[in-house]
Amino acid sequence: MTHAEMVASLAEDQSASNKLVFMEHRMGSWWMENGTPTPDVLVVYKSFTNPNITAYDVKTSRADFLADVRERKFERYLPFCNRFLFAAPTGMIARADLPPGCGLVVYNEDKRSWSTSKAATPRPRVEYADWHWLSLLFAKQGEAARVRDVEERRRHLENAVDSRWKRDLPKKIAAALEVADDARHEREALREAYLLTCKALGQKPLENSMWDLPDLVRRATGGLTPRNIAVLEELSELLRRLAHGHDYEMVLRRVALKEGGG
Numbered sequence: 578m579t580h581a582e583m584v585a586s587l588a589e590d591q592s593a594s595n596k597l598v599f600m601e602h603r604m605g606s607w608w609m610e611n612g613t614p615t616p617d618v619l620v621v622y623k624s625f626t627n628p629n630i631t632a633y634d635v636k637t638s639r640a641d642f643l644a645d646v647r648e649r650k651f652e653r654y655l656p657f658c659n660r661f662l663f664a665a666p667t668g669m670i671a672r673a674d675l676p677p678g679c680g681l682v683v684y685n686e687d688k689r690s691w692s693t694s695k696a697a698t699p700r701p702r703v704e705y706a707d708w709h710w711l712s713l714l715f716a717k718q719g720e721a722a723r724v725r726d727v728e729e730r731r732r733h734l735e736n737a738v739d740s741r742w743k744r745d746l747p748k749k750i751a752a753a754l755e756v757a758d759d760a761r762h763e764r765e766a767l768r769e770a771y772l773l774t775c776k777a778l779g780q781k782p783l784e785n786s787m788w789d790l791p792d793l794v795r796r797a798t799g800g801l802t803p804r805n806i807a808v809l810e811e812l813s814e815l816l817r818r819l820a821h822g823h824d825y826e827m828v829l830r831r832v833a834l835k836e837g838g839g
Contacts, residue, residue: 578637578666578684578686579637580617580635580637583635583637583664583666583684584600584601584617584618584635585600586684586691587617587618587633587635587664587682587684587691588600588618590690590691591618591620595622595623596620596621596622596623597620597621597622597623597713597717598618598619598620599616599618599619599620599621599713599716599717600617600618601615601616601617601618602615602616602619602712602713602716603615603712604616604619604657604709604712614653614654614657616632616633616634616654616657616658617633617634617635617664618632618633618635618664619631619632619633619658620632620633621713628659629659629660629699630657630658630659630660630703631658631659631660631661631662631697632654632657632658632660632661632662633661633662633663633664633682634651634654634661634662634663634664635663635664635665636663636664636665636669636670637665637666639669639670642663642665642669642670642674643674646674646676651663651676651679655700656703657703657705657709658700658703659699659700659701659702659703660680660697660698660699660700661678661679661680661697661700662679662680662681662682662697663675663679663680663681663682664681664682664683664684664691665681665683665684666683666684666686667683667684667685667686668683669683670683670694672694672695675695677698678697678698678700679697679698680693680694680695680696680697680698681693681694681695682694
């Protein structure tokens, strides 16, 4: 997992109705003070008497963890929390590697779950300045606004899709019915032209076929004149054109004329 994925996973694991969870939140103002830390995950319990503020520093590299411990970088979080814990994949950090008072939670990739390897030693009550509390308030206000915006966009999209579907559905049904109706008329016209051709040839039409014209022509040409044969060949050509989408009313007129002339 990447660092960002582990941060998101830990924040989700810590989420509960009795907690406020912050991801990568800077503890204070950029302008009012320098050097305020940004814990990867900060948890504040919803309690007026014991908020039990807990900070987590996520590590995905043992070398990074050892460098932080060696340089004592983790100490910058301690004034802002009652408990401080490192968070890392299982097996990356041993309990013996931890600085005194620090805890450890580990992520099991196979089980996709977090567990506490070592509890952190509780620290004295934390005294936040006003701007520290305000920074938490502003962060939650911004998060709530983003959630509302996402929800509003989701509702707008659902309504738009629902309205468009309701508006377009009758048109789609009508278009489908029109196509089906055109296909039915064309098939009826093709069948009628086929029957006229059979009549002109003096042959009995087959019940479920319109494509036996070559056989009909061969059977009927024994006693016909060259002119009759030419007319029948043209009739066959007209039917082929009709089958390939040409205007069937025009084709029917030509078939009827040829029948009368033959």
